[in-house]
Amino acid sequence: MELQAIDFDESSLTLSESDFAPELPHFSEEPTVATETVKSHLLALENYLESANRESEYLSVRRMVERLLEAFSGQCRVSAESVGRNLDLVSDWLGEPRLGLSLAPFSSRSHPHLDFFFRQSHLGLFDYCRMLKRYLAITTDVFSVTLERSDSQLALVFHPHPDIYISRHQTEGVVASVCDAVLGIYAITPDAIQFSTSPEGDVADYSRVLGRLPEFNASATRIVFSSSVDVRHQYGELSQDDDPSPLSEQAFRAIRTLELSHCQRSVSERWTERCRFLIELLLSTGEPSKTLIAELLAVTPRTLQRRLADEGTGHRELLNQVREDKAKEYLRSEDLSLDDIAFLLGFKDTAVFYRAFKQWTRMTPGEYRALRGEYLV
16 A cells, blocks of 8 residues: 555644754663674674685584583673674684674674564664664663764764773674665665774775774764655653654554545444554554654643553553564564564563563463464364
């Protein structure tokens, strides 16, 4: 279906930079990396050495890789610091001073779920970067990623965790992965790349992988793109439950058009069903606030609250029910890791999803998954 822009005069204002409070980095107390992410790096190592006709050298680190996989068996998360130190060790063994930079394209392209999450060409760059930022926050605690916006530029800023050792390979790898993903979708390279680290070896390799020669020893690690940040004005009054996550005008209009089309085809006109439909659409972009749902339905948050109360429910109750239903559906598939499911359900991290699921079902996600199939209703 081709989406058409629709007029909506109540909230079509574009915000300026001064309308946003500065986004502050958030760091976990015990930084970890998702095991699935580490496995994708190990597979990327093998693929990279094969592409460079160095398959025989993989044997020199295979034993270490096997020991790592054995150590990670049964774990969803592993120590972020140990991952960094092992990257340094492998780099030294192979004589690869830019290992993280070299592995990044192989790692992002071989990850089983990145293709599903991020090959979303219909998204504007701002919405895409917000989604990418969320996924990085879930899969690794090595960095806290924030977005900087201006009238003409959009930047992803990587803040290293202050309490752990972080390998240069981790920093260069995550930047290269982001550049590779954006290039694959939008066919664009960054306007500027800044590293807080020093270069290693031939700087021409950085240009080859990143599409641009970076600036080194900068105050922060940053990727800058040309982008008009078209973020919608939201209602000023937010409830305590609301987590304001602005959508671009493009995404807002597309989603509202889908909802109106769905409503016209639906037999039921209940507000509950309209909200459920929108929540399911929006979850992968983050937790949809009552304010955003109200905007999409062209009512005020208070009016939406009254409509849902008349039908015996509320925004938070609906959100939890949709999340529980979708979580059970996703857990029946072995293809999705717990990090993937947390991302799809709009949670900020996997631990919050874990606690929520146990509260809903009195089981952990792993216990529920073990009872899948004919034992699950």
